[in-house]
Amino acid sequence: xxxxxxxxxxxxxxxxxxxxxxxxxxxxxxxxxxxxxxxxxxxxxxxxxxxxxxxxxxxxxxxxxxxxxxxxxxxxxxxxxxxxxxxxxxxxxxxxxxxxxxxxxxxxxxxxxxxxxxxxxxxxxxxxxxxxxxxxxxxxxxxxxxxxxxxxxxxxxxxxxxxxxxxxxxxxxxxxxxxxxxxxxxxxxxxxxxxxxxxxxxxxxxxxxxxxxxxxxxxxxxxxxxxxxxxxxxxxxxxxxxxxxxxxxxxxxxxxxxxxxxxxxxxxxxxxxxxxxxxxxxxxxxxxxxxxxxxxxxxxxxxxxxxxxxxxxxxxxxxxxxxxxxxxxxxxxxxxxxxxxxxxxxx
Amino acid sequence: xxxxxxxxxxxxxxxxxxxxxxxxxxxxxxxxxxxxxxxxxxxxxxxxxxxxxxxxxxxxxxxxxxxxxxxxxxxxxxxxxxxxxxxxxxxxxxxxxxxxxxxxxxxxxxxxxxxxxxxxxxxxxxxxxxxxxxxxxxxxxxxxxxxxxxxxxxxxxxxxxxxxxxxxxxxxxxxxxxxxxxxxxxxxxxxxxxxxxxxxxxxxxxxxxxxxxxxxxxxxxxxxxxxxxxxxxxxxxxxxxxxxxxxxxxxxxxxxxxxxxxxxxxxxxxxxxxxxxxxxxxxxxxxxxxxxxxxxxxxxxxxxxxxxxxxxxxxxxxxxxxxxxxxxxxxxxxxxxxxxxxxxxxx
Numbered sequence: 001x002x003x004x005x006x007x008x009x010x011x012x013x014x015x016x017x018x019x020x021x022x023x024x025x026x027x028x029x030x031x032x033x034x035x036x037x038x039x040x041x042x043x044x045x046x047x048x049x050x051x052x053x054x055x056x057x058x059x060x061x062x063x064x065x066x067x068x069x070x071x072x073x074x075x076x077x078x079x080x081x082x083x084x085x086x087x088x089x090x091x092x093x094x095x096x097x098x099x100x101x102x103x104x105x106x107x108x109x110x111x112x113x114x115x116x117x118x119x120x121x122x123x124x125x126x127x128x129x130x131x132x133x134x135x136x137x138x139x140x141x142x143x144x145x146x147x148x149x150x151x152x153x154x155x156x157x158x159x160x161x162x163x164x165x166x167x168x169x170x171x172x173x174x175x176x177x178x179x180x181x182x183x184x185x186x187x188x189x190x191x192x193x194x195x196x197x198x199x200x201x202x203x204x205x206x207x208x209x210x211x212x213x214x215x216x217x218x219x220x221x222x223x224x225x226x227x228x229x230x231x232x233x234x235x236x237x238x239x240x241x242x243x244x245x246x247x248x249x250x251x252x253x254x255x256x257x258x259x260x261x262x263x264x265x266x267x268x269x270x271x272x273x274x275x276x277x278x279x280x281x282x283x284x285x286x287x288x289x290x291x292x293x294x295x296x297x298x299x300x301x302x303x304x305x306x307x308x309x310x311x312x313x314x315x316x317x318x319x320x321x322x323x324x325x326x327x328x329x330x331x332x333x334x335x336x337x338x339x340x341x342x343x344x345x346x347x
Numbered sequence: 348x349x350x351x352x353x354x355x356x357x358x359x360x361x362x363x364x365x366x367x368x369x370x371x372x373x374x375x376x377x378x379x380x381x382x383x384x385x386x387x388x389x390x391x392x393x394x395x396x397x398x399x400x401x402x403x404x405x406x407x408x409x410x411x412x413x414x415x416x417x418x419x420x421x422x423x424x425x426x427x428x429x430x431x432x433x434x435x436x437x438x439x440x441x442x443x444x445x446x447x448x449x450x451x452x453x454x455x456x457x458x459x460x461x462x463x464x465x466x467x468x469x470x471x472x473x474x475x476x477x478x479x480x481x482x483x484x485x486x487x488x489x490x491x492x493x494x495x496x497x498x499x500x501x502x503x504x505x506x507x508x509x510x511x512x513x514x515x516x517x518x519x520x521x522x523x524x525x526x527x528x529x530x531x532x533x534x535x536x537x538x539x540x541x542x543x544x545x546x547x548x549x550x551x552x553x554x555x556x557x558x559x560x561x562x563x564x565x566x567x568x569x570x571x572x573x574x575x576x577x578x579x580x581x582x583x584x585x586x587x588x589x590x591x592x593x594x595x596x597x598x599x600x601x602x603x604x605x606x607x608x609x610x611x612x613x614x615x616x617x618x619x620x621x622x623x624x625x626x627x628x629x630x631x632x633x634x635x636x637x638x639x640x641x642x643x644x645x646x647x648x649x650x651x652x653x654x655x656x657x658x659x660x661x662x663x664x665x666x667x668x669x670x671x672x673x674x675x676x677x678x679x680x681x682x683x684x685x686x687x688x689x690x691x692x693x694x
Contacts, residue, residue, distance in 0.1 A: 140529075146493060147529040154528075181501075182487075182494040187581050188546040191570055192539040199535040219577075223538055223570035226611060229604035230566075233631035233642040234534050257576035260614070264573060264607060284580035295580040 001318045001332060002299070004054070005325075006172070006218060006253045006277030007062040009092060011049040013041040019087055020070070027076055032083040035091070042094055049281055051102060057299055059278075060335050063325065065106035065137050066092055069177040069185050074144035078112040078119060085110035085123060093131040101335040104328050105133040106172065109160075111142040113149060118159035128167045134327040136164070138171040138215075140197045145180030145189055152197055153204020161210050170214035170251070170324050173197040186283035194222030198250070202231065203240060207249045214324050216275070220256035225268035251324050253277035254302065254316070257284055262301040271312040275321050276302065348665040348679060349646070351401070352672075353519070353565060353600045353624030354409040356439060358396040360388040366434055367417070374423055379430040382438070389441055396628050398449060404646055406625075407682050410672065412453035412484050413439055416524040416532050421491035425459040425466060432457035432470060440478040448682040451675050452480040453519065456507075458489040460496060465506035475514045481674040483511070485518035485562075487544045492527030492536055499544055500551020508557050517561035517598070517671050520544040533630035541569030545597070549578065550587060554596045561671050563622070567603035572615035598671050600624035601645065601663070604631055609648040618659040622668050623649065 015037035022033055054062060066088035073081055089107045096105045107127035109120040127133040138160075141147050150156040152173075164171055175185075175193035183189040194217050201207065201215065217224065224231065232243040240246075252269045255277050256262055266274050276299070284295035293300065302308070302316065322328055362384035369380055401409060413435035420428055436454045443452045454474035456467040474480040485507070488494050497503040499520075511518055522532075522540035530536040541564050548554065548562065564571065571578065579590040587593075599616045602624050603609055613621050623646070631642035640647065649655070649663065669675055 147527050149529070151529050180494050182496070182498050182547070183543060184546045184550055184581070187550070187578065188539075188543045191542060191574060191577075192535075195538060195570065196530060196535045199531045200529070203531055203534070220573070223542065223573060226567070226570060226573035226608050227538060227603065229608060229635070229642060230538075230631055231534065232635070233604065233633045234531070236633040236636075237631075256574065257580065260611060261573050261576060264611060267607070284577055284584075286580045286583040288576070288579070289583075295576060 001336065002059045003276065003318055003321045003328075003332070004059045004062040004278050004280070005275040005321050006255055006279045007050060007064050008067045008279070008282055009064060009095065010067050010281045011045045012067065012091065013037045013045050015041070016087065016091060020084065023080060023084060024075070027080065030076065030079045030083060032086070035087050037091065039094070039098060042098060046095065046099070051099070053280055054102065057297060059299070061102050061104060061331065063106055063134070063321070063328070064092060064095060064103040066108040068137060068174050071108050071139070071176040072144065073111040073139055073142035073176050074113055074179050078110065078115045081112040082110040082123065089123070089127050089131065089133070093133070096132065101331065101338045104325070104331045105131060106135045106137060107131070107133045109136055109138060111139050113143040115142075116159070117157050120160055121163040124160070124163055125167065128169055128327070133169070134325045134331075135169045136171050137174045139176050140173060140193055140200065141175060144176060145178035145183045151200035151204070153200050153206050158209070161206065161213050165210055165212050168326055170216055172216040172218055174218050190219055190283070191222040194219050195224060198222065198224050201250070202235065202243070202246050203238070207241070207246065214251065216251040216253060216324065218253050218255060218277075220254065220261060220265050221252045221269065224252070225264045228268045247273060251275060251320070254298065255279040257288070257295040257298050257301065259301045259304045262298070263305055266305065266308070266316075271308070271315055272320065274316050275324065276317045348683065349406045350623065350665055350668045350675075350679070351406045351409040351625050351627070352622040352668050353602055353626045354397060354411050355414045355626070355629055356411060356442065357414050357628045358392045359414065359438065360384045360392050362388070363434065363438060367431065370427060370431060371422070374427065377423065377426045377430060379433070382434050384438065386441070386445060389445060393442065393446070398446070400627055401449065404644060406646070408449050408451060408678065410453055410481065410668070410675070411439060411442060411450040413455040415484060415521050418455050418486070418523040419491065420458040420486055420489035420523050421460055421526050425457065425462045428459040429457040429470065436470070436474050436478065436480070440480070443479065448678065448685045451672070451678045452478060453482045453484060454478070454480045455484055456486070458486050460490040462489075463506070464504050467507055468510040471507070471510055472514065475516055475674070480516070481672045482516045483518050484521045486523050487520060487540055487547065488522060491523060492525035492530045498547035498551070500547050500553050505556070508553065508560050512557055512559050515673055517563055519563040519565055521565050537566055537630070538569040541566050542571060545569065545571050548597070549582065549590070549593050550585070554588070554593065561598065563598040563600060563671065565600050565602060565624075567601065567608060567612050568599045568616065571599070572611045575615045594620060598622060598667070601649065602626040604635070604642040604645050604648065606648045606651045609645070610652055613652065613655070613663075618655070618662055619667065621663050622671065623664045
């Protein structure tokens with residue numbers, strides 16, 4: 001079983017863009033209009049995109065969430081953010097109902113700058129208990145690059161962590177677009193957010209205060225593996241929990257796109273805390289002239305690491321995801337059942 | 348000859364801290380008071396610190412600039428920043444006069460949020476032409492973590508680039524402290540600034556508009572080597588100058604503190620664009636239990652790379668620095684002369 005733990009619905013039908021365009025032009029009088037998207041449009045948006053690529057690459061299922069950059073938490077206000085988040089999450093739920101063994105839903109949260117994260121608990125709960133979602137994305141900087149909210153170590157975030165623990169779902173730390181011209185969204189803001197979130201956790205007591213909280217740092221941890229010695233030094237200088245112990249409490253995805261980066265990631269973070277992910281149809285939508293493959297076709301970067309045992313690979317491709325996302329299990333079991341039936345039935 | 352291209356005067360005598368304390372308490376009526384520091388105090392501050400470590404580690408000379416985090420460009424206003432910058436640069440000049448073959452001066456700039464970088468040209472010129480400095484540090488975010496100024500690719504910065512080119516000195520991109528609680532100064536802000544600066548340059552036409560401008564990205568480039576495939580993909584998607592070509596136009600220092608990071612840095616950036624640096628007595632002031640050495644004693648991390656030829660090592664330790672900092676040459680020649688004299692004289 002191969003699980004891609006990080007994909008966004010970047011190929012949404014036009015109806016969702018229309019909703020957002022109306023929402024932006026109606027700023028000041030927020031109204032939740034209907035989203036006109038048919039099941040056929042959803043199927044068409046995926047079958048030439050994510051599903052084709054999953055099939056081509058031998059990936060069984062994808063953990064699937066709304067377009068990250070398009071969430072734009074900085075835009076409008078808390079109600080605007082709530083409407084936009086709800087329609088995005090509802091659309092992911094429709095995807096998961098149409099393809100119950102290919103996609104597992106992860107929700108966006110209706111974050112808004114300066115608004116307490118406890119305001120997201122209602123939507124998180126709805127998504128997990130009513131829509132069958134298995135986790136959420138969490139944006140540490142709803143301002144989109146002005147960094148005006150308290151860091152993740154602040155008790156500001158604790159009501160949300162309490163809900164995550166109570167629902168037994170993880171949060172993947174992931175920025176949205178930046179509205180700050182200092183940053184490029186996928187080239188600097190995303191990566192800054194990943195590394196900054198790590199540091200915010202590292203210098204906090206979040207992991208002690210929430211011993212069962214599970215957080216995923218995306219995009220291979222930003223700079224964490226490369227700058228590991230600096231982080232180790234800071235931990236020693238400040239008498240924080242050791243860097244290695246903090247790494248063992250966090251999870252990292254493999255959305256890096258070279259063999260060397262993959263190797264450094266897994267060597268530093270360890271095989272127990274890395275989950276396979278490609279973020280395909282996302283930020284690196286080009287063919288790598290060095291390999292002839294799309295950059296986000298990154299499973300070969302893992303396959304190239306000859307020192308990974310079969311057991312290591314199984315952790316990275318499957319079992320760690322099941323540990324981090326316990327609500328993923330029935331979906332994986334349904335997928336396994338489908339595969340067995342297919343094999344027997346000779347699909 | 349071994350040149351450490353990145354050191355700050357972190358061990359300044361108390362007189363400088365007193366100046367700053369007065370400046371902070373007198374905010375609103377900026378006044379440039381005298382700095383009471385004797386030559387003996389300067390000697391004492393260095394001989395048990397940087398000079399002892401240079402000697403122990405076999406490093407000939409250090410490119411030396413004011414304390415980076417203490418510059419605090421966000422504090423006060425342009426005049427406060429100018430006074431503070433001047434006294435810091437003057438102190439570096441005194442260090443270089445006392446130890447003309449051990450330290451080469453690099454100045455801080457009197458940056459201030461929202462103030463045009465052209466306002467820094469006067470102090471840059473003074474430092475290079477009157478004090479004999481060989482370059483400057485450049486803070487892309489004078490707000491200290493709120494990122495309110497235009498990116499480095501904006502023409503906002505061009506008058507400063509023109510001055511750098513005219514004076515034939517480089518700028519090392521380096522943040523100061525952050526006043527934003529979202530960030531840790533040395534653990535996240537510094538590294539975010541490095542990577543963000545790279546991205547700002549990458550998506551701009553600065554390097555084409557200033558074909559002889561030389562910029563150094565510090566701290567091993569933040570995340571650049573580790574995330575190289577993402578950057579390559581973005582270049583292809585956006586039809587920018589290829590990543591590899593941009594790397595060949597920029598310089599990176601070796602202030603990373605593990606063999607693995609050193610290896611990745613040099614493999615990705617190439618032996619022609621990396622300069623040895625330790626930033627010693629800086630951000631990583633602890634002993635690495637894995638090696639028993641101070642983290643910033645990082646020359647052994649380079650020595651461990653057996654594939655580096657003697658020619659490669661010479662570039663990294665000496666000749667690239669001479670190319671990037673042409674005004675360093677007489678200092679290096681004086682140092683060589685000193686060494687020859689010492690050898691003959693049997694010091």
